[in-house]
Amino acid sequence: MTRFDLRTLAFLAAPALAVSLSPVAADELWVTNEKDDTISVIDIETMEVTRTIDTGERPRGITFSKDYSVVYICASDSDTVQVMDPATGKILHDLPSGEDPEQFVLHPDDRHLYIANEDDAITTVVDTQTRSVVAQIDVGIEPEGMAVSPDGKIVITTSETTNMAHWIDTEKQELFANTLVDSRPRHAEFVKDGTELWVSAEIGGTITVFDVATQAEKAKIEFEVQGVHPDRVQPVGFEMTNDDTHAFVALGPSNHVAVVNAQTYEVEDYILVGRRVWHMDFNADRSLVFTTNGVSGDVTVIDVARREAIKSIKVGRFPWGAAFRPTP
Amino acid sequence: MFRRIAARCFAAVIMGVTLPPVAVWADVAVSVTWLRHAEAPRPVLSNLDPIPQDRGRAGAELALRDNQTTGRFLGQTYELTVVEVAPDDDLLPAARAALAQSPYLVLDAPTASQLSIADLAEAQGAILFNASSGDTALRADSCRANLLHTMPSDAMKADALMQFARKKRWENLALIEGAAPQDAAWSQALRASAAKFGMSLKGEKQWLFDADMRRNAAQEVPLFTQDLPKHDLLLISDVANDFARYIAYNTWEPRPVAGSEGLMPVAWAPVVEQWGAAQLHSRFHDLAGRDMTPHDYAAWAAIRALGEAVTRTNAGDADTLRAFLLSDAFELAGFKGRPLSFRPWNGQLRQPIPLVTRAALVAQAPLEGYLHARTELDTLGLDQPESGCTRFEQE
Structure with a gap:
């Protein structure tokens, strides 16, 4: 089905839906399609795409404001962060982002975006209220992964070619530490109330766990998928389950998601998903996780308790980012 | 481990x-x-x-x-x-x-x-x-x-191309070789790789024209390729790309070309x-x-x-x-x-060796299905037993 068809259908169906179905609007999962310049909106109840929304060029990172009133989208090739009204899909305005914004993180103050500028080796800090650049911080080559500590004091940028996690003091907007990880770090998350930092390394094939207080390496998580050469097991995006007991880790071209015990750092399961799995997000109670599969152009729905893929949903070309939106 | x-x-x-x-x-x-x-x-x-x-x-x-x-x-x-x-x-x-x-x-x-x-x-x-x-x-x-x-190495690039031809079942090959020493070396790599992957090199011809092919490829190339034995893929060994670019679409039989033009194995x-x-x-x-x-x-x-x-x-x-x-x-x-x-x-x-045309990536070797005990990357080029290099062991 083409994009045009979907939108036409949505348009035709809208008046009827407004009358009969509006009370049962459902939670949604928003997916950016890097090679279609669109967002696919998945209804979590029906697990179907209900809307396809145009964006700027090459949308990748996506995140909602704390109250879900706006959604921020990294339109990498348009060199901007777009601010969209999620109810209407209309672009409200653009934010200055620096060149080639790939991924970003919203500070707990709900106001400052920390943006990785992949082509410029810079992290740009943008005030979403004044719509101005507050700071630019030199980091390593090809910054990508972004994370913020729960107290907002530390922001992390990982650089893919420099192979480091750069630790930014958000009060001074400057680096206070740089720690090496394995080759091509892609994604970072603070876990366990911000006491640990996890960084995935795509080519290194590992996740490095740091103790945040000392920035010292605490553990290294390794992956081994039966029948897949280690070179192709490439951890990229990951997310934590309730209470940070387990991590679901996308393993790129191995087409699997690993389930990691966050206490023992052991991998407990591997789940087959679509091709070149990138990123993911959960539903409201974290009973389901939705993974974006870049090459197969679909989203795999995983039942978290059963650790099984239960459905795949066709979205646009090269789905990349994923973000949950509760029922308005 | x-x-x-x-x-x-x-x-x-x-x-x-x-x-x-x-x-x-x-x-x-x-x-x-x-x-x-x-x-x-x-x-x-x-x-x-x-x-x-x-x-x-x-x-x-x-x-x-x-x-x-x-x-x-x-x-x-x-x-x-x-x-x-x-x-x-x-x-x-x-x-x-x-x-x-x-x-x-x-x-x-x-x-x-x-x-x-x-x-x-x-x-x-x-x-x-x-x-x-x-x-x-x-x-x-x-x-x-x-x-x-x-x-x-030339061997890695040739192996990448042969893996692809083998996978496509283009098993009968013909070769046009330029006159430069580099062309002879590249042809040799192609021949060795064809043998390694069990392909059949049916015929070869030397390209010795000194005419300006920009003007008369359409007259010369069909005649030149007419007596090549039956083949699925035409290899061209012309490292400097002096004549290779004029071969495609001018051959007697409609065949894809590869090597120095058409489908090319390259480092990047x-x-x-x-x-x-x-x-x-x-x-x-x-x-x-x-x-x-x-x-x-x-x-x-x-x-x-x-x-x-x-x-x-x-x-x-x-x-x-x-x-x-x-x-x-x-x-x-x-x-x-x-x-x-x-x-x-x-x-x-x-x-890995990309196999490319001028417009797109066609495949990237090692192709799926070519296995190796150590790493599939070692299906390309000289493996340890065949390399004959002993100077590293002595170190």
Whole structure:
């Protein structure tokens, strides 16, 4: 089905839906399609795409404001962060982002975006209220992964070619530490109330766990998928389950998601998903996780308790980012 | 498994040093020389693809910048010296002078020049990188323990092409070979690879025309290819692309062409976009204002490999770096979807080989289904038992 068809259908169906179905609007999962310049909106109840929304060029990172009133989208090739009204899909305005914004993180103050500028080796800090650049911080080559500590004091940028996690003091907007990880770090998350930092390394094939207080390496998580050469097991995006007991880790071209015990750092399961799995997000109670599969152009729905893929949903070309939106 | 354990040991060493928040490493300064011994370019019929003046050198400069950025956070500094020697000028004094400055040389030079540098007394214990020659002999009998190769060998490229032809079941091949010595070498690699993969080379012809094919390919090429035996794929060995570009669509039988035109196995090409490659192209464009060639990629990979070894070992001496480069712990993120590493038996950088047309990536070898006990990357080029290189064992 083409994009045009979907939108036409949505348009035709809208008046009827407004009358009969509006009370049962459902939670949604928003997916950016890097090679279609669109967002696919998945209804979590029906697990179907209900809307396809145009964006700027090459949308990748996506995140909602704390109250879900706006959604921020990294339109990498348009060199901007777009601010969209999620109810209407209309672009409200653009934010200055620096060149080639790939991924970003919203500070707990709900106001400052920390943006990785992949082509410029810079992290740009943008005030979403004044719509101005507050700071630019030199980091390593090809910054990508972004994370913020729960107290907002530390922001992390990982650089893919420099192979480091750069630790930014958000009060001074400057680096206070740089720690090496394995080759091509892609994604970072603070876990366990911000006491640990996890960084995935795509080519290194590992996740490095740091103790945040000392920035010292605490553990290294390794992956081994039966029948897949280690070179192709490439951890990229990951997310934590309730209470940070387990991590679901996308393993790129191995087409699997690993389930990691966050206490023992052991991998407990591997789940087959679509091709070149990138990123993911959960539903409201974290009973389901939705993974974006870049090459197969679909989203795999995983039942978290059963650790099984239960459905795949066709979205646009090269789905990349994923973000949950509760029922308005 | 050993590889992972080794990697962890190095990480632990590094961690010990980074414990204070800001990295306080022992300062390491690494100086590299990019040395070109220019060959007089062969005259070709078409001017469509000029060889950039800074071919190779721009790749070295980009890698230097990449290394410097990482080094900035670790107290490690890098320098690049560029030395260009004209075809008729004496190479060895320049090489000696460079080796007196630094044991790290990236060579853009013909095989004979590379060997004469590698055999200098001053080069023993140095690390030289061959970033230009695909000569398979340099990875075999003529190998040198101080000479690593970031340019893929002709054998690797030929194997990539044969894997593809085999997979397509294009098992009957014909070959047109140019008159230059490089063409003979590339044909030889294609023949050897065809035999390795059980393909059948049905016929060969030498291209000896001196007419201007820009005007009469449509008259000459059908006649020239008419008496080739029945084949599925027509191979063209014309390294300088003097005539290869005029063959496609002018053949007697409608057959795809491959080798020096059509489907080409290459170290690198602008059409390689996946695996973050678009970012490397983009950084290269910003620096050089042109596309990144295989020579640029090989020079980039050499200096990045050195930088990666410095980063991981926090050392600048050739013995430590050489041991690390050839160890299982070394891996380079080379924008080809897999970690790159050096074959310890002949110093060749293992790497996937893109199979490209001028407009798109067609496939990337090793292709699925070609298996190897160690790594599928070793289905390309000289494997340990067949390499005949013994100088690395003696080290």
